[in-house]
Amino acid sequence: MSRLKIDVDYLLGQLKALLSIDSPTGYTDTIVRHVTEELESLGLEPELTRRGAIRAVVRGGRREGARAIITHLDTLGAQVKMVKDNGRLELVAIGHWSARFAEGARATIYTEKGSYRGTVLPLKASGHTYNDEVDTAPVGWQHVELRIDAMCWTRADTLSLGIDVGDFVAIDPQPEFLDNGFIVSRHLDDKAGVAIALASLKSIMDSDVTLPVDTHWLFTIAEEVGVGAASIITPEIASMVTIDNGTTAPGQNSSEFGATIGMADMAGPFDYHLTKKLVEICREEDIRYQKDIFRYYRSDSASAIEAGHDVRTALIAFGIDASHGYERIHTHALRSVAELTTAYVVSPLEIERDVSEVSDLEGFTEQPTDPAEQPKKRRKLPEPLSALKD
Incomplete structure (x- = not known):
């Protein structure tokens, strides 16, 4: 296995x-x-589901036992609850995020007749x-409102513009790309993941490599509301790696440098063997990494498992x-994750029985059960009772 060079620009x-x-x-x-x-410009032939989730397949040595790399295109936002x-x-919020991060945000309201600009303000x-009272006002979506930059001071004025309940509100990302590699913006979750996936794909398409199995590159459109990969996984996919954010609180x-390997999230542990493989790749390819567990976090992986997919x-x-606020990342992590992604998709398939949806015990995976070998140390004898103090 070998990581491929990433075009960071x-x-x-x-x-x-x-x-x-x-x-x-x-x-x-x-x-x-x-x-x-x-994806088409990279030489692929993407296909779309009815609602717009995307699948692009890079053909490998065989179809069965395919791998998937998945990210999501949707972000947090809001809808008009009331005029x-x-x-x-x-x-009302789209996705789970605090109104404290909405206060002061510039936004666009999308209506049937066109779009308007505005600002989210505390009441x-x-x-x-x-x-x-400005400083003691409570935090919550019921304590903010969107001021529209148009001639509207009454409910009738606003309705006459074509603005109504259910219209979508997009929050400005306000990105900054700094010379020291830091990137500050809203919606880096998961647009940074999508950029990583595209850069990894470009590296693969530009390289003379043959993948051991087909790799499905999936882009979902409703991860922030829990739907995610529920309906885009096909039967030949045996393993799926999600690219998403890891919190550094x-x-x-987690760290803003290197790749973070998720060991579990609120939906439970990730697959033991697939996670172990990713860690081993980091060690062999000298990719900086760390492990983490997320208690209040879920991703496309959770939605796939909950939908009944055996991957x-x-x-x-x-x-x-x-x-889910004013997010910050570093280019080092983006490159590291992309390098790990390429090294994974070109690595050999190790669990041969995964090519079949159902099989017998032969070739089934094993997890270690023997006690770990401890480094031998000279045993320290206990202090005599007379030496102990009250």
Whole structure:
């Protein structure tokens, strides 16, 4: 096995392009078109589900026992919950994120008649009016509203613009790409993962390598609301690796550098053997890595398992600070995850029985059960009772 060279400029260029396209869950048609056209430019023949999830297959030595690399195109956002009497909009979140990160955000409202710009504000937004109440106001979606940049000061004014309940609200990402490699933006979850997948694909398509099995590159459109990979997995796929974010908050072992291997999330442990293989690749290919467990996190892998798909799952994460807020990542992690992805897809298939959906015990995997060998140390004799202090 061998990691392939990653075109980092291409990766970052794709990330910038993806961040420029609004794609809250439920409003993903434009980004689906962009990624589909990019896959075609790489020489692939992508196919779309009815709602727009994308599958592109790189053919390998055989079809059965195929691998999948999966990311998601959708992001957090909001919808119009109510048009208020003052002409402003009450919002409901798309996905799980705190309204404290929505306060002050610039946004676009997408209606049947066109789009409008606006700002998400707390109900008490002016210190000159409310004094200290601005600082003591509670946090929550019922405590913010969207001010529309248009002539609308009453409910009737706003409705006359064509704005109504259910319209989608996309939050501006406000990205910054710094010279030191840091990238700060909203929606890096999971547009950075999509950029990693595209860069990995480009590396494979540009290289003279033959994959041991088919590799399905999957892009889902509803991961942020828990649907994810529920309906895009085909029977020949035996293992699936998700590329998503890993949180670098206190109490976590993730890092903004290197690749983070997820050992478990709130849906349970990832597959023992697939995860072990990814760790071994990192060691053999000298890819910086760390392991982590996420207690309040789930990914496309969880939705696939919960939908009843019998696939091995694993998670490769790029460390992200302040996930689902103003997120920050580093280019080092993006490159590391891409290198690990390429090394994995070119690596040999080790569990031969995975080519069949059902088989007997022959060739079934084994997990270690013997006690681990401990380093031999000179045994320290216990202190005599007379030496112990009260």
